[in-house]
């Protein structure tokens with residue numbers, strides 16, 4: 261089966277003196293959702309930014325849905341939920357915000373409307389459609405940010421610490437969403453029980469490489 265996300269021999273350092281990712285390999289195929297844990301500063305967000313084409317590796321390759329990830333080029337197949345949802349909410353209303361992605365992909369208006377409605381329903385944020393994004397609570401912002409990604413119908417979704425700043429009830433809502441939404445991908449988190457409840461496999465990022473987590 262073709263990999264949806266495939267990383268081979270990935271090397272990356274912000275400065276030559278401090279190598280961060282050192283020959284990292286990873287494969288995500290249909291049905292896989294990989295949980296990633298690791299110490300603060302070990303390179304988890306950096307890995308996600310490399311997959312998203314925000315950063316460029318010094319060595320190695322990243323392919324998404326069979327296409328090489330090229331830094332600076334948008335990849336509609338890959339959705340990224342950033343660590344801070346405020347970094348990806350830009351619309352004047354929630355509905356406009358969630359519509360932004362599919363509109364920019366050239367989706368016809370009627371289909372944009374349908375995709376927005378479906379994304380809001382999936383994340384249980386339909387009642388927030390006319391609200392101003394920056395006035396939402398942290399948990400509401402998180403779910404709206406996810407809706408904005410879902411509306412683009414990506415084949416793979418990467419989440420960077422999605423439970424950060426969420427209370428128990430919001431965590432439960434996010435967990436329920438992730439258990440019901442089967443889009444493959446990767447979830448970075450420090451919360452191992454959360455990862456166990458929503459991932460098919462958990463790995464630890466240590467010394468620049470991924471290793472299966474011994475639980």
Ligand SMILES: Nc1ncnc2c1ncn2[C@@H]1O[C@H](COP(=O)(O)OP(=O)(O)OP(=O)(O)O)[C@@H](O)[C@H]1O
Nearest residue numbers: 274275280298299300301302303304305306307421
């Ligand atoms: N733009 C940058 N320039 C230089 N160093 C950076 C840059 N961005 C991150 N770093 C450093 O690279 C290392 C890895 O950062 P990264 O954000 O990937 O860690 P992380 O594993 O996501 O940590 P956390 O669990 O705290 O989110 C850290 O030491 C960080 O200070």
Ligand SMILES: [Mg+2]
Nearest residue numbers: 304305306343
């Ligand atoms: Mg991080």
